Amino acid sequence: MSGRRVGFCLSDKKRRRMNLDAFAEFSAGHGVEVVEIDLAQPLVTQGPFDVIVHKLSDVIVEAEHDSQSQQLLTNFQSYVSAHPSTVLLDPLPAMTQLLDRFASYRIMSKLHNSLRDWHICSPPYLEIHSSSDVSSLQQAVMTQGISFPLVCKTRVAHGSLSHEMSLIFSAGSLADIHPPCVLQSFVNHGAVLHKVFVVGDRHFCVERPSLKNFPSGPCDRKTIFFNSHQVSKPESSSDLTALDEQVPCLPPPSSEAVAALVRELRTQLGMALFGVDIIINLHTHTLTVIDINIFPGYEGVPQFFSSLLSHIESVFNKQTFAGPQATSFPESAQTKGGPSAATTGL
Ligand SMILES: Nc1ncnc2c1ncn2[C@@H]1O[C@H](COP(=O)(O)OP(=O)(O)OP(=O)(O)O)[C@@H](O)[C@H]1O
Numbered sequence: 001m002s003g004r005r006v007g008f009c010l011s012d013k014k015r016r017r018m019n020l021d022a023f024a025e026f027s028a029g030h031g032v033e034v035v036e037i038d039l040a041q042p043l044v045t046q047g048p049f050d051v052i053v054h055k056l057s058d059v060i061v062e063a064e065h066d067s068q069s070q071q072l073l074t075n076f077q078s079y080v081s082a083h084p085s086t087v088l089l090d091p092l093p094a095m096t097q098l099l100d101r102f103a104s105y106r107i108m109s110k111l112h113n114s115l116r117d118w119h120i121c122s123p124p125y126l127e128i129h130s131s132s133d134v135s136s137l138q139q140a141v142m143t144q145g146i147s148f149p150l151v152c153k154t155r156v157a158h159g160s161l162s163h164e165m166s167l168i169f170s171a172g173s174l175a176d177i178h179p180p181c182v183l184q185s186f187v188n189h190g191a192v193l194h195k196v197f198v199v200g201d202r203h204f205c206v207e208r209p210s211l212k213n214f215p216s217g218p219c220d221r222k223t224i225f226f227n228s229h230q231v232s233k234p235e236s237s238s239d240l241t242a243l244d245e246q247v248p249c250l251p252p253p254s255s256e257a258v259a260a261l262v263r264e265l266r267t268q269l270g271m272a273l274f275g276v277d278i279i280i281n282l283h284t285h286t287l288t289v290i291d292i293n294i295f296p297g298y299e300g301v302p303q304f305f306s307s308l309l310s311h312i313e314s315v316f317n318k319q320t321f322a323g324p325q326a327t328s329f330p331e332s333a334q335t336k337g338g339p340s341a342a343t344t345g346l
């Protein structure tokens with residue numbers, strides 16, 4: 001793959017979290033040059049690029065209200081429009097939709113239809129666009145079939161504020177929400193989260209800590225405010241994740257069902273780099289999708305670098321054989337997962 005150039009456009013935090021320097025070294029060993037793109041400088045003087053890998057979520061969200069960020073985004077979009085043979089991982093419209101929980105939860109809510117045979121669903125949820133009185137909220141919650149406890153999450157699905165959420169136990173506590181937000185029925189799942197990390201046509205399942213079980217139904221308990229990064233990171237351990245009583249161990253989600261889910265989401269989203277958070281309903285054993293993330297951290301996936309480079313190379317091959325407009329990716333052979341991650345064929 002000599003002479004191939006891959007541009008990366010990441011925040012400093014994301015660049016460090018991903019260890020881009022190590023990926024650049026790894027890629028150089030395969031004849032692929034990794035170039036860090038400076039959004040503040042003209043891209044045309046930094047290119048050309050065969051592929052651009054980016055996580056512009058910061059810029060996209062800030063561009064809503066900041067002219068400088070809007071200019072950076074416009075510069076980027078102008079370059080991409082002027083260079084149609086440069087493949088974006090992932091396309092901006094696809095990424096933008098996942099920055100809005102209203103949009104991503106609409107996609108999740110359709111899964112039980114498209115994946116009916118696999119008994120895959122997502123919890124009932126309600127979009128709260130603006131503030132209203134508690135009795136109207138209570139009525140809307142009941143009409144939508146949202147059960148208590150429920151989880152309140154910000155509409156914006158990216159950045160530190162997006163991980164601040166709350167567990168609400170009764171109608172009276174609906175006064176604690178701050179619209180715009182979503183209210184999603186809480187599902188008891190034994191404090192185990194299954195993170196599915198997708199890289200092109202491969203995916204890896206990683207178990208993580210998760211919120212513990214709570215008694216179903218409304219109860220007179222104060223709202224619990226928490227940050228999701230205190231709950232479901234590999235090292236997360238708190239009163240919120242420690243089960244109050246032992247429950248039977250649930251089997252992990254079937255690899256066939258996860259493969260069907262990933263196939264469906266890849267088609268729906270048109271993306272190659274995303275994460276899906278799955279829990280298993282303690283009572284029905286239903287595979288329940290609670291979240292979708294763009295370009296996640298892939299922590300616990302030792303095959304991330306090789307899978308990302310393999311996917312980038314599949315894009316190169318597609319470009320070579322099908323001309324510069326090609327952007328869909330071939331299925332590729334699977335490799336066995338590492339000790340902490342499992343891959344299943346698609
Ligand atoms: N409907 C739900 N039922 C049960 N637990 C839930 C539900 N929604 C969220 N949780 C718990 O809260 C945690 C964070 O939720 P979610 O993944 O939506 O937040 P997030 O900030 O988007 O997370 P991240 O971006 O880190 O994946 C989950 O890992 C899970 O432990």
Ligand SMILES: O=P(O)(O)O[C@H]1[C@H](O)[C@H](O)[C@H](OP(=O)(O)O)[C@@H](OP(=O)(O)O)[C@@H]1O
Binds near residue numbers: 296
């Ligand atoms: O853009 P943000 O900060 O929302 O991206 C998060 C993402 O939402 C997930 O929280 C990632 O965690 P995992 O799903 O566990 O991979 C975060 O990855 P991290 O490695 O930075 O914790 C993203 O930052």
Ligand SMILES: [Mg+2]
Binds near residue numbers: 228277291292293
């Ligand atoms: Mg999540």
